């Protein structure tokens with residue numbers, strides 16, 4: 001028997017507004033009305049400002065570890081813009097911009113990174129799940145949420161975000177397998193920023209694109225320029241239409257770059273070249289949009305300065321509010337898991353120490369904070 005071809009496939013890549021200011025009129029015309037574009041740009045600038053402020057807060061000891069979103073704003077923003085507000089937005093930790101577009105208060109996000117978990121209890125009406133730090137868990141949650149919506153006959157879909165490194169996790173593959181084989185309308189959105197902390201993408205994924213990982217599960221896949229808001233919106237509209245009309249999943253790879261360290265606990269200078277960072281700085285999604293809007297005559301330096309001033313004031317007000325929130329009580333760690341707290345945990349709650357640690361009474365925190 002002759003050898004036949006079992007599969008030939010291609011992955012399309014979408015770029016509409018490139019870093020040199022070239023705009024593809026055919027794909028981009030009418031995609032985002034000017035009035036929306038201005039609001040989207042404002043959200044990006046405010047998000048970037050918050051990112052810079054959060055970095056400084058951590059450096060001055062007023063915030064715990066924080067993962068900067070700098071450079072990746074267009075991905076989650078474009079997705080949140082294209083989705084309906086009652087579709088599930090299931091994020092990890094580089095999607096502040098999309099959450100802000102959804103209306104999640106910046107207070108919630110900052111409070112969470114200041115170590116107060118109440119910040120991560122996303123206000124219910126926003127259909128956003130808590131920021132997921134364990135790598136990969138949220139893709140399963142998104143699949144479950146979309147499955148539940150399907151079971152109830154709702155038209156709601158979910159869109160989940162994860163990094164390139166997360167596609168090496170078993171959870172990713174289980175979520176894809178489940179969604180593809182049970183026909184569950186989930187959009188899997190990978191933010192490929194080429195690094196998983198200090199592990200470069202090329203030794204984590206030998207395939208030329210991350211998008212093709214979706215092909216293995218029979219999902220349509222698309223790669224978009226993730227620093228181009230227009231391309232992200234274009235790709236998301238395709239994915240949303242597919243998910244809503246067929247009830248099946250879709251895979252998007254947004255090619256982007258994290259301009260900051262992995263988190264404030266990292267120093268990326270130890271493992272990546274400044275030349276690489278500089279090349280990506282020139283592709284910054286915010287600068288690109290600003291140049292485009294200025295050329296179009298709908299933006300100016302004066303408007304930009306005013307926006308930045310307003311964004312800074314709003315970030316400062318947010319921080320002031322967050323720092324005035326009464327800290328949570330230590331006992332909360334114990335209070336919401338067991339109906340009847342086992343005796344040894346009662347002791348821990350009362351004394352703040354376990355059998356194995358902190359036997360030296362001088363190390364014990366005061367029991368007065370335990371409740």
Ligand SMILES: Cc1ncc(C[n+]2csc(CCOP(=O)(O)OP(=O)(O)O)c2C)c(N)n1
Pocket residue numbers: 094133134135136162163164165166167191193195196197262
């Ligand atoms: C289950 C789990 N394993 C390991 C970690 C430690 N960790 C935090 S971020 C990260 C890399 C994630 O890389 P990627 O998915 O590409 O996302 P990025 O940080 O680049 O946005 C790792 C290994 C974790 N948070 N959770």
Ligand SMILES: [Mg+2]
Pocket residue numbers: 163164165191192193194195196197
């Ligand atoms: Mg990554």
